[in-house]
Amino acid sequence: MKRILSGIQPSGRPHLGNYLGAMRQHIEMQKDYECYLFIADLHALTTVKDPAKMRQQTLDIALAYLALGLDPAKTVFFKQSDLSEHAELCWILDCLATMPFLERAHAWKDAQQKGKKEITVGLFNYPILQAADILLYQPDLVPVGQDQKQHIEMTRDLATTFNHSFGETFKIPEPQIKEEVAIVPGTDGQKMSKSYSNTIDIFAPEAELKKQVMGIITDSTALEDPKDPETCTVYKLYKLLATPAETKALAAKYKAGNFGYGDAKKILLAKILDHFSSARTRYNKLKEDESSIWKILDNGAIRAKKIAGTTLDEVKVRVGYRSSYNKMTAHFSVEHID
Numbered sequence: 001m002k003r004i005l006s007g008i009q010p011s012g013r014p015h016l017g018n019y020l021g022a023m024r025q026h027i028e029m030q031k032d033y034e035c036y037l038f039i040a041d042l043h044a045l046t047t048v049k050d051p052a053k054m055r056q057q058t059l060d061i062a063l064a065y066l067a068l069g070l071d072p073a074k075t076v077f078f079k080q081s082d083l084s085e086h087a088e089l090c091w092i093l094d095c096l097a098t099m100p101f102l103e104r105a106h107a108w109k110d111a112q113q114k115g116k117k118e119i120t121v122g123l124f125n126y127p128i129l130q131a132a133d134i135l136l137y138q139p140d141l142v143p144v145g146q147d148q149k150q151h152i153e154m155t156r157d158l159a160t161t162f163n164h165s166f167g168e169t170f171k172i173p174e175p176q177i178k179e180e181v182a183i184v185p186g187t188d189g190q191k192m193s194k195s196y197s198n199t200i201d202i203f204a205p206e207a208e209l210k211k212q213v214m215g216i217i218t219d220s221t222a223l224e225d226p227k228d229p230e231t232c233t234v235y236k237l238y239k240l241l242a243t244p245a246e247t248k249a250l251a252a253k254y255k256a257g258n259f260g261y262g263d264a265k266k267i268l269l270a271k272i273l274d275h276f277s278s279a280r281t282r283y284n285k286l287k288e289d290e291s292s293i294w295k296i297l298d299n300g301a302i303r304a305k306k307i308a309g310t311t312l313d314e315v316k317v318r319v320g321y322r323s324s325y326n327k328m329t330a331h332f333s334v335e336h337i338d
């Protein structure tokens, strides 16, 4: 069975764009792959400097995944900060990466172009930590959004450099990018994103969700006139959730005329409520039992450590920190310390 790994930033309660862009894919994959999924809370410290917010956003994203059907018995689900291996391997890779290599990263270039003065070393180093995240688990595939493509390329480069310098250690992972859902439009037609305040919040109370859907911006074509579905945000969102037959039926209504955008929005809202009905119920139930969520992540970390620890052990032998007969587990056994 092929192994996949992905990480997600704890950016709070996820919206429809997060779900369609990445979460759905992560959850579906647990059927056919050996899956590792973690909350990238080390990366999040580059932006989130408030402990209560860090904790809440981590909880929110974990809760959403579990509500949406992530099965912790199938997917090893954990948070990055619970494993010291990520930061340790990051350092080792730091010593192989050059400054110009990192200066090519889009996120760094954007920050520079925007004239940001206080760019932290953490932000600069972000891609190396991501490479460590990935390489520790020796995955075959890394499912990510289009915006992460460069990070995967950098990971492949670093793995190749390490393998050349110290011998074959890391599997070279392949990115898996689902092109057709790469951009989910928000209520104003731009890419759906918290920073544009144009999101549809799948776990919001029904009245709020309704307000968001009814607020989708459409053009001013008169009710009786035929409309072009392909340019309409309501239709584009519907298409992402509905079956091809349902989508075709909605397109026919647009083209026939005498069908207003208000009608289309009602159809979209019903679809969203139907699609997320059981997830919304599970969400509200799980929310009442916060400790069970932390426990799931703790268990995930224990399972993740088995493989991350093994890889780091191997790396330490390769680099010359340990000899092969003196691996970490033996070294730190109670007998040895006594």
Ligand code: TRP
Residues within 6 Å of the ligand: 005, 006, 007, 008, 009, 040, 043, 129, 130, 133, 134, 142, 143, 144, 148, 151
């Ligand atoms: N940078 C990714 C994002 O913002 C999150 C991430 C961190 C990640 N480490 C990863 C994704 C490792 C895939 C694999 O979406």
